[in-house]
Amino acid sequence: KRKVIEKVQHIQLLQNNVRSQLIEMKRLEVDxxxxxRSCKGSCSRAL
Structure with missing residues (x-):
């Protein structure tokens, strides 16, 4: 029983890690x- 509880807690921890990584990825993607988009104007003149 104790081992099951430990496993569940471990899985929840991993889920939280995945969630935070997804949030970070989305933030970086927007960035x-x-x-x-801001580069398109200045970069197109350079090329």
Whole structure:
């Protein structure tokens, strides 16, 4: 019984890690998207 509880807690911890990584990825994705959009104007002149 104790081992099951430990496993459940471990799984919950991993789920939280995955969630926080997903949030971070989405944040970075938006950040990159903004940089690309702002770059299009200045970069197109350089190419």
């Amino acid at each position: 990159i998207d903004i940089k690309i």
